[in-house]
Amino acid sequence: QVQLVESGGGLVKPGGSLRLSCAASGFSFSNYYMTWIRQAPGKGLEWISYISGSSSDTNYADSVKGRFTISRDNAKNSLYLQMNSLRVEDTAVYYCATPSRQPGYWGQGTLVTVSS
Amino acid sequence: DVVMTQSPLSLPVTLGQPASISCRSSQSLVYSDGNTYLNWFHQRPGQSPRRLIYKVSNRDSGVPDRFSGSGSGTDFTLQISRVEAEDVGVYYCMQGTHWLWTFGQGTKVEIK
Numbered sequence: 073q074v075q076l077v078e079s080g081g082g083l084v085k086p087g088g089s090l091r092l093s094c095a096a097s098g099f100s101f102s103n104y105y106m107t108w109i110r111q112a113p114g115k116g117l118e119w120i121s122y123i124s125g126s127s128s129d130t131n132y133a134d135s136v137k138g139r140f141t142i143s144r145d146n147a148k149n150s151l152y153l154q155m156n157s158l159r160v161e162d163t164a165v166y167y168c169a170t171p172s173r174q175p176g177y178w179g180q181g182t183l184v185t186v187s188s
Numbered sequence: 189d190v191v192m193t194q195s196p197l198s199l200p201v202t203l204g205q206p207a208s209i210s211c212r213s214s215q216s217l218v219y220s221d222g223n224t225y226l227n228w229f230h231q232r233p234g235q236s237p238r239r240l241i242y243k244v245s246n247r248d249s250g251v252p253d254r255f256s257g258s259g260s261g262t263d264f265t266l267q268i269s270r271v272e273a274e275d276v277g278v279y280y281c282m283q284g285t286h287w288l289w290t291f292g293q294g295t296k297v298e299i300k
Binding site: 116117118119122131134167172173174175176178179180 | 219225227229236237238239242243248280282284285287288289290291292293294
């Protein structure tokens with residue numbers, strides 16, 4: 073069965089960096105677009121980024137463009153999100169999900185807290 | 189960005205009674221491939237969202253048939269024919285047609 077497991081969250085100071093990972097299993101990872109979605113505490117859902125199976129197509133929300141970088145390693149069935157210049161407003165649970173336009177599979181999420 | 193507007197935002201329901209959530213988009217959600225990427229999700233506290241409906245009206249495997257989706261263009265509806273206790277939580281519509289894909293604000297369903 074499809075499984076997505078995020079890791080890498082934690083407490084970081086404003087301006088700091090963090091790298092999230094998502095380990096995928098149970099499907100042909102390289103054939104699927106992957107996405108990151110986040111949810112601030114007590115708030116709604118917000119798309120962050122997506123990446124194509126070959127990594128040739130990526131896109132970002134304006135709120136993270138220039139600060140976050142999505143990438144993947146198909147040999148390791150893994151998705152990544154490099155987050156730099158973190159802000160207090162980036163505090164959220166970060167989910168990886170697939171497929172892109174109609175995500176039917178989600179991980180359990182990893183909490184990122186940006187605070188001094 | 190496409191704005192997704194849900195109503196109501198809070199929905200107290202009686203067990204066994206029907207419930208309906210409306211979702212309106214600021215632009216047509218028909219994609220160039222002819223599909224309409226309008227999805228519905230259910231989220232319980234402390235859990236990841238679960239997709240219930242994709243492409244307007246397709247129910248996911250394992251989703252009870254009391255859930256149904258309908259609509260077209262910019263106007264969509266999620267209906268629960270008879271609410272059960274396990275249906276409480278927050279429901280989100282989401283469009284995957286225009287990047288930046290966007291979610292509605294969420295509708296909190298609770299039992300009266």
